[in-house]
Amino acid sequence: MDLSRCRCRLWRELVLLASLLARGILQASGQIYISPDSLTGLKGFRTILILENATEDAREYSWHRGTNGTADNFIVSYKPPSHSWQTGPMYSGRENVTKMGDLTIRRSELNDTGNYTMRVDTGNGTQTATGWLEVQDVEGKPDIWANASSLVEDMDSVAAICYTNATNVKWYVDYVQVSSNDRMTISPDLKTLVIHRVSRYDRTLHCAIESIPEILQRSEIISLTVNYGPDSVWLSTSPDIFKGVLSAKIGSQVMMECSATSKPSPRYQWIHNGSLLSFSEASVTLPSLTLEQTGRYRCVVGNPVTQLTMYREFQIQQQPQHIPVVNKGFYISGAKVVWLIVFTVLGGVYVCGILIYALVSHFSTRCLLPRVEGGVLAGDWVSRALPQEGKAKPGGEGTS
Template identity: 45%
Template sequence: MDLPRTRHNPWRGLFLVAGLVACSLCPASAQIYINPEFLKWFVGEESELIVMDMPKVVTDISWHRGTQPSEDTRIISYQPPSKTWAPGPEYNSRMNVTSYGNLYFSRAEWGDTGHYTVRVATDREKQTATALFQVGEPSGKPGLSLNATSVAEYLDPVLATCHTDATKVLWHVNSRLVSSNDQMTLSPDNKTLTLHWVRRYDSVQCQIVNFKDEVQRSELIVLSVTYGPYDVSLWSKPQNVFDTIGAEIGSKVEINCTTLSCWPSPKYRWTHNGAPLSYSGHSITLWSLTKEQLGRYRCVLENPATGLSLYREVIVDRPRDSLQADSSFHLSGYFSGVLIVLTFLGGVSLCGLLAFKLTQLCSARRNPVLQVPTSDL
């Protein structure tokens, strides 16, 4: 017996091919994921896990605690077609699913930290996405303290401490980010910075990066640095030349001693020919110069804060032309006196010698001596 043959429809094959072509042109749904920019929250904050690339037509959205979605780990589910919610075993009153499919927390708590998985179902497929949700304690502005309020330049070390509970601490010296080097050392937890030496106008500041990767900085502290003296300048009236002041007896003499590289201001001491003077300022004035005031003057600058001291010396003497005039006068008078005495003594000696010779000659003439030849004896 022959089986009945199926009647052939020529349009059937065309419809089948068209359907396959149309399906191949339909774009596949994008893979959903949880926005990574909103995964860290502080305790007590209102927070939300946001689903990205959500399909347009969804039949069911369910959120789960952990990485494996199941009925035991379900927090809550939402059916958009009926707009109904169904709490699960992990549900609590602070959680809910929004109409956009996001998991909402009215107040985040420490215990909420962990992995969360969302499962989205459509008529054609099911997709899942997992993310780590973190809840941390907010970090306040860090505090900064130093172990010394005043230090000497290039001499004293400084220990700076950043007071914070944050785990990521950075340091800025003179507004530049620093690390351990020859001048400074950071502790293993980066919460203390040791400056082995400092310079004037140095500033210190610590910076933290909190749980949410937000940056906060402490107050900026400019160090109180003492320094110097490193130089001494001396000027006078009359003007000194090669550290010598030429001044006439009875004239006025001013000597000033200063420095531009000292903090705090230095203390001054003066000596005259090694003997201390009562002057304590940066200048002295000799109102009417006397011979006793001629000589070597020393200005000493001392900084008790750094323990450093410097000095500068100057000689007060009469001008050279006056000295030469006086010297020529005294020398000519002296030699004149000596010459007179020598002349007088020489004259007396010469006269005595001549008198002695004349006496001998006269005596010889009065008493002649007869000389007898030896052959007659």
């Protein structure tokens, strides 16, 4: 067990308890005092010694360096009635008194550490308060180094080192705090950052330390140049291309333009029927198309840094002088629609009449023709089968 650590902790707790008790006693008695929370300053930052329990009828607030308020250690004072300030021999040009009686020290230095005494003149008497100011030194801003600043997207990596003795180092990429992930690795001591496969959005790098809570000290910013592309190539022409073919009349103007996203700006080349043309711009205009200028064209876009190349192809062909106009749709005028409906109805009625006539004729013929059964007409068989009236039945009997 570390007894020294326990004693140190106990001592701090006792000091804090004594400070709280003293503050409570001063508040209860109405005595002015310097807020203990304001008695800690940082080198290079503004320090404010806050006066508590100050009376509203104060005639003068005066601050002194040391444990007593003498003229020799007088710093600065403020008189509310006349709104005037006065400086003394201990004034360094960085001190001032607010209208509430607080002492402000701009760009605090280590030698500002020490006792400060406040005197308040109320007209009926003078109140004094003394406090010990501790100005602490903060670690300077860290240095940063990177092994490269010009990179190729998705191909190169960059490693950066933060030079500092602090242990709580934070890393920022494009001003956003980052941590280890699939694309970035931060060393266990937090002082090295490696970005694998840099992206075009990795524009800046810097590190920061937090030696004092909520106060960040940032390193210099390293700018990264990430080269990328060309991305997809876009082609625009006049007249427009349809299914890879640009039809234009001989003698007409033809405009062609390529575009692509790239860093640095891409280089353009135009190839006509396999031959490299002298054009090196993204846009090319043929003022008067000739027969020799027809054929296959290719726009080549290349990035000299990433060594990536993309292209688009199309065909320029001669448009016939007389092109028959073909309607893309089928249109019928109103009068034609009426005649078409009439002919359709009449044709349907005619066909239905023919079918009805044929059916009627068929069934009528079947009903009129006698049936032949066993070589004898059906009607004749009936007449034979029925006994004729007035004739004797077989066996010699007559009809009744």
